[in-house]
Amino acid sequence: MQNRRDFLKTAGIAAAGSSVFGIAGCAGMGKGSGGHVVVVGGGYGGATVAKYLRMWSEGQIRVTLIERNTAFVSCPVSNLVIGGLKTMADITMSYDNLKSRWGVTVITDEVRALDTAKRTLTTTNNGTITYDHVVLSPGIDFMTDSVGGLSGNEALVPHAWKAGPQTVILRTQLESMKDGGIFAIHIPKAPYRCPPGPYERACLVANYLRQAKPKSKVLVLDANGEIQSKKALFTKAFESYKGLIEYRPNNELRSVDAKTRTAELDFDKVKADVLNVIPPMRAGDIAARSGLPLINDRWVDVDWITYEAKGVPGVHVIGDALFPAPTMPKSGHMANQQGKVVAAAIINLLAGEAPNASPVVMNTCYSFVDGKNAMHVASVHQYDAIKKQPMPVAAAGGVSPAANEIEGKFAHAWAQNIWADMLA
Amino acid sequence: MNLAKTALITLCLMGTTGLVHATDPNLARNLAATCANCHGTNGKSLGGIESLAGEPKQKLLQKLADYRSGEKPASVMHQIARGYTDEQLDLITTYFAAQK
Known part of the structure; x- marks a missing residue:
């Protein structure tokens, strides 16, 4: 270098x-001046940063992507799989293009430790790897122990909040449920990954039940005091499933009895036929294990120009693992945007240049309320040099006036384009 | 080091510390990349949402202005177009117009 x-x-x-x-x-x-960047985690953030580093450096920066799974499975659109409208194959994609088209070295492995002083990573199967810059895009891990009786019982009481085998488990349980059964979903206190996601799931489960098991019921047990995203729109959607969806705010989960699928809440006890518990969550374990600065002991504190963990040069963190800037959602779209900011910053840093001092990120999240109609929430975040963080542009952003078919089509097109933007 | 080279390096450093945004050679690229999630990498969409690559700059700027003013109805672009400055939209449209 x-x-x-x-x-x-x-x-x-x-x-x-x-x-x-x-x-x-x-x-x-x-242009690139050489150097080696290791990306940990091949989700929306990590895959994007890997591709864009190779593309923008015109192959001059060597990139290694370490991901524990052999294929990418998308969380966005996975609620459609649970609702029986899409299959696992529709949301599963390979890393082959990152390898063959972009020249990323993709390693299926797990990072055991990160030595930020020596700039090395220790992996389970590939020994020690040195880096000039490392990008951690570890997503979230669950604080399973904070819900009594949950740990070790995730197959009985699935979260399905990381797409993959858990998505299949929840879909299978829903399919096996008797007509007249209760599907209960628990939402943890914010911040959590994908703010509108649980409400979208409630709608899509209800959409399935209305057709397949109309005597059944969806019980939404929200630890929060109100719907956390697109409130008016989801309130309307829930009304359209009258008798099918019941929304209960301020219902924080204390413990579960996995065998009987009983949820013990602050003031209530609910016995369900399918119990879907999204546990409280925090930055992916590697962030905490690496001694990075955490806010509330949960989320990584970063410098918003380079996304380096505060006080840890060369260690960039993106995606759901971050302590968010004001109104910044934990979304795949946002992780992809941050991945590009970081790719640009690392290319500049490796070339001895200052990184872009005014990075912009934006977000668009679509939610389906049934098989056809979707609605969005959008925002644009400009870097504020005084506040030293991205701030939402007040005059921009917003939500749909109502769920509609046109946006249902846009939602599918969004998925195809963002998956290609990361992986093709 | 001769004078000309010193002057060049000074100019470059100014341009890349954000003091003179318009001279940052990658600013347009970075801004345009914020559109790629929906419109495809470098503005080349796979379909369902329009491609921006190779579209004339003036046409794109006019569309964005119409989205902002509300003249052109949109599902989401009226909300997104208002999030960027005129200077940023100029850079973004210049970048997409230059894409083959």
Whole structure:
């Protein structure tokens, strides 16, 4: 890897031969100067940063992606699988294009430890790997122990809040449920991954039950005092499932009896036929194990220009693991956006340049209320140099006036395009 | 180091510390990448949402202006277009117009 002085020298020489003074020389500086970046986690954030580092550095930066699963399974759209409208194959994609088209070294492995001083990672099967920059995109891990009786019983009381085998378990339980049964879903206190997701799930389960088992009921047990995203729209959607969906706010879960699928709440006890508990969550374990600064002992505190963990140069963290900036959702869309900001920042840092001082990120999340109609929440976040964090643009963003078929189609197109943006 | 080279490096450093945004060679690329989730990498959509790659700059700017003013109805773009400055939209549309 070139050091800063060598790089400036090269840039100067390159520009000396250029017919356009100055600016052409600057353009040359944005290109890669070598270096090795390791990305941990191949979800919406990690896959994006891996691809964009290779694409934008024109192959000059070496990228290794470490992911414990052999294929990518999307959380967005997974509620449609639970509702019987899509299959697991529809939301499962390979990492082959990242390897063959973009030249990313993809390793199926798990990171045991991160030494931020030595800039090394220890893996289970691939020994020790050194890096110039590491990007952690570890998503969330569950605080399962905070709900009594839950730990070890996730097959009986699934969360299905990480897409994959858990999605299949929940779908299978729903399919096996008797007509007249109760499907109870518990939502933890915010912040949690995908704010509108639990309410979308309630709608899509109800949509399935209305057709397949109309005597059944969906019970939404929310630890929060109100619906956390698209409140008016979901309130309307729940009304359209009158008699089928019952929403109960301020119902924090204390413990479960997995065998009888009973939820013990603050003031109530609910016996369900399918009990879907989304436990409280925190940044992926690797973040806490690596001694990164956490806020509320749960979420990583980052510098919003480079997304480096505060006080830990070279260790960038993106996605759901972050302590969010104001109104910034924990979404796949946002993780993808952050991945691009970090890819640009790392390319600049490796070239001895300052990173972009005014990064912009934006979000669009679609939620389905049935098989056809969807609605969005959108926002644009501009970096505020005084507050030193991205702030939502007040005049921008918002929600749909009502769930509609056009946005149902856009939601599917969004999925195809963002999956390609990460993986193709 | 000769004077010209020193001047060049100074200019480059100014341009990349964010003091002079318009000279950051990657700003347009970075901003346009915020559109890629829906409109495809470098504005090349797989379908269902329109591609932006290779679209004339003026046409894109006019559309965005109409979304902002509310003249052109939209499901979401009227809310997103209002989140970017005029300068940013200029950079974004220049970038997409240049994509093959």
